[in-house]
Amino acid sequence: MAIHEPTVIPDDTQLEALARDVGNVLAGAGLRLATAESCTGGWIAKLVTDVAGSSGWFERGFVTYSNEAKQELLGVPEGLLEQHGAVSEPVVRAMAAGALARSRADLSLAVSGVAGPGGGSAAKPVGTVWLAWAGAGGESVTRQFHFDGDRDAVRRQAAAVALEGILSRLSR
Structure with missing residues (x-):
C-alpha cells in the first residue's frame, strides 16, 4: 500500500539542509553512500555533491533512467522489469542492491517513479514513487509513496524522502 504523504514540497534551502545533515x-559514522536514480535524474547525487567535503562520504551515483541502463549499470534482471515494470518494489530493491554491488559504498538508496505529467496508469498513477535503502550487510527497506503535484514537486518530494530515509536508517 502506498504511503500518501501530505503535500509538503521542499524548497532548495530545505533540500540543501537535508543533504548537509546526511553528510x-x-x-x-565513517560510511559512504551510492545512489541509483531513475525519476529524479541524478538530483539526489547533485544535492549531496553540493555539500563541501562530500567526496569523503559520497561514493558514486548511477542515473539509470531507461530500463536498459538499469540492466547494464545496476544488473537489474530483464525479467523483473518485464514482469513488474520499472516502478515497482522488486526493481527498486534490485537497483539498490546493484548500486552497492557496483560501488565501494556502505549504503545505497534507489528511486524509481512516475514523475509526470504523463506516463501514469490506473495501477501506477503520476506521483507513484518507490524508494529502497540498502546496507552492505544485505538488509534493505523499501517503501512506496504517492506524491501530489507537478513533475518538479514529485521529484523534490522523492529526493527529500530518500535523504530522510538515510537519516532514519542511521539514527537507529
Whole structure:
C-alpha cells in the first residue's frame, strides 16, 4: 500500500539542509553512500555533491533512467522489469542492491517513479514513487509513496524522502 504523504514540497534551502545533515551523519559514522536514480535524474547525487567535503562520504551515483541502463549499470534482471515494470518494489530493491554491488559504498538508496505529467496508469498513477535503502550487510527497506503535484514537486518530494530515509536508517 502506498504511503500518501501530505503535500509538503521542499524548497532548495530545505533540500540543501537535508543533504548537509546526511553528510554529517555519514561522515561521523565513517560510511559512504551510492545512489541509483531513475525519476529524479541524478538530483539526489547533485544535492549531496553540493555539500563541501562530500567526496569523503559520497561514493558514486548511477542515473539509470531507461530500463536498459538499469540492466547494464545496476544488473537489474530483464525479467523483473518485464514482469513488474520499472516502478515497482522488486526493481527498486534490485537497483539498490546493484548500486552497492557496483560501488565501494556502505549504503545505497534507489528511486524509481512516475514523475509526470504523463506516463501514469490506473495501477501506477503520476506521483507513484518507490524508494529502497540498502546496507552492505544485505538488509534493505523499501517503501512506496504517492506524491501530489507537478513533475518538479514529485521529484523534490522523492529526493527529500530518500535523504530522510538515510537519516532514519542511521539514527537507529
